[in-house]
Amino acid sequence: MSDPRDSQIPSDETLVAYLDGELPAEERTRLEATLAANAAARTRLEHLSRGGGNFAAAFQGLFDRAPAERLAAMLHRVEAEANARHPAPTARGGWRPALLAASVALLILGGVAGYFAA
Numbered sequence: 001m002s003d004p005r006d007s008q009i010p011s012d013e014t015l016v017a018y019l020d021g022e023l024p025a026e027e028r029t030r031l032e033a034t035l036a037a038n039a040a041a042r043t044r045l046e047h048l049s050r051g052g053g054n055f056a057a058a059f060q061g062l063f064d065r066a067p068a069e070r071l072a073a074m075l076h077r078v079e080a081e082a083n084a085r086h087p088a089p090t091a092r093g094g095w096r097p098a099l100l101a102a103s104v105a106l107l108i109l110g111g112v113a114g115y116f117a118a
Helices: 012-019 025-037 039-049 060-065 068-085 096-117
Strands: none
Touching: 012 025, 012 039, 025 039
């Protein structure tokens, strides 16, 4: 009869926790015994241990084919349209005078309400 550890590969979460040193000692010992007896589990562990590869090199072909100029032109067009629809408030106009007037009105209203409440 075969050992059940030979047919079972630990989960990727368990293997990554092992690689990160986050497994409790008892579970780590059991996993090391499984790894010693299971070639497929060792292979999976080796694959996961190489996970921090160079992703920039893997995607360089996509970066090279990306239509950067066209995307930049689209971004500038969208920004220009947004600025045309909603111009930034100027120092002399915009919402600041309205905010100041509302603050003064609330201050006066609070004073009047306090006078009549007393």
